Amino acid sequence: MNVNVGDAIPDWEVKDVSAEKxxxxxxxxxxxxxxxxxxxxxxxxxxxxxxxxxxxISMGYLINMLGDxxxxxxxxxxxKIRFMANVEAGDDVVASGTIMGINDGQDELLAxxxxxxxxxxxxxxxxxTATVAxxx
Amino acid sequence: xVIGEQEMQKLVGTAFPGGEYTVEPWEHKLxxxxxxxxxxxxxxxxxxxxxxxxxxxxxxxxxxxxxxxHADPDDGGMFGEHQSELHTPIKVGETYVVSGRITxxxxxxxxKAGLFDMVDFELELRGAEGDLVAVSWNSWVFPRKN
Numbered sequence: 011m012n013v014n015v016g017d018a019i020p021d022w023e024v025k026d027v028s029a030e031k032x033x034x035x036x037x038x039x040x041x042x043x044x045x046x047x048x049x050x051x052x053x054x055x056x057x058x059x060x061x062x063x064x065x066x067i068s069m070g071y072l073i074n075m076l077g078d079x080x081x082x083x084x085x086x087x088x089x090k091i092r093f094m095a096n097v098e099a100g101d102d103v104v105a106s107g108t109i110m111g112i113n114d115g116q117d118e119l120l121a122x123x124x125x126x127x128x129x130x131x132x133x134x135x136x137x138x139t140a141t142v143a144x145x146x
Numbered sequence: 147x148v149i150g151e152q153e154m155q156k157l158v159g160t161a162f163p164g165g166e167y168t169v170e171p172w173e174h175k176l177x178x179x180x181x182x183x184x185x186x187x188x189x190x191x192x193x194x195x196x197x198x199x200x201x202x203x204x205x206x207x208x209x210x211x212x213x214x215x216h217a218d219p220d221d222g223g224m225f226g227e228h229q230s231e232l233h234t235p236i237k238v239g240e241t242y243v244v245s246g247r248i249t250x251x252x253x254x255x256x257x258k259a260g261l262f263d264m265v266d267f268e269l270e271l272r273g274a275e276g277d278l279v280a281v282s283w284n285s286w287v288f289p290r291k292n
Contacts, residue, residue, distance in 0.1 A: 055222040065225030070181030
């Protein structure tokens with residue numbers, strides 16, 4: 011796989027973030043926070059107009075982007091993310107990234123990347139860095 | 147009444163009960179469905195499990211964690227920051243041992259968010275032989291309503 015500093019990682023998009031997926035996630039992790047399952051709760055707290063996507067789901071979108079790029083979602087060695095704004099049900103979001111550095115380690119070729127998740131027509135929801143293994 | 151900042155700082159160093167966590171195949175399938183991605187091949191788990199396995203295995207439910215940090219789920223606590231390191235892939239069907247502790251608390255006030263506490267905690271995921279599989283560092287934000 012040919013990679014260079016400055017290369018863009020292909021975008022990974024989600025159209026119409028699903029409130030139903032949030033409910034499944036809340037049930038899976040037994041999360042009682044109402045902002046993920048009740049739009050009225052998110053409105054009452056001034057967090058948004060619709061259900062708020064759980065942070066780990068949005069983080070999963072960034073990991074999926076890295077996996078689609080390298081061909082193996084288990085390429086991720088390190089991930090550091092800051093949550094900056096909420097993703098709401100019905101939003102369209104796009105995960106993006108750029109290669110910032112390449113290290114040819116003893117065991118594997120590693121790429122240090124900047125990654126971020128934007129709400130289409132809106133705000134940056136999360137940003138951070140990732141170190142991923144690149145197939146030689 | 148809002149919990150005092152000094153009371154929050156007393157939480158630093160508090161160890162979680164910890165415990166075991168098994169990556170159940172049915173749960174992993176649903177998690178991947180929620181994240182809109184196929185399950186990774188070869189019986190490997192999605193890397194989101196560096197977070198999911200450590201949080202779920204920390205020995206406290208989310209409700210109990212909120213109670214520990216004197217927060218009410220109805221006040222809308224949420225994720226602030228996350229960092230993870232994966233040393234080896236996590237496997238579906240495997241049972242892991244989780245341990246961790248609160249590493250910091252920070253009180254802040256935002257123009258829009260109002261008064262809130264950030265609680266930092268770290269969690270380790272180890273295999274049955276004690277080998278380090280993953281580490282996660284998390285900061286959760288807890289709004290403090292008067």
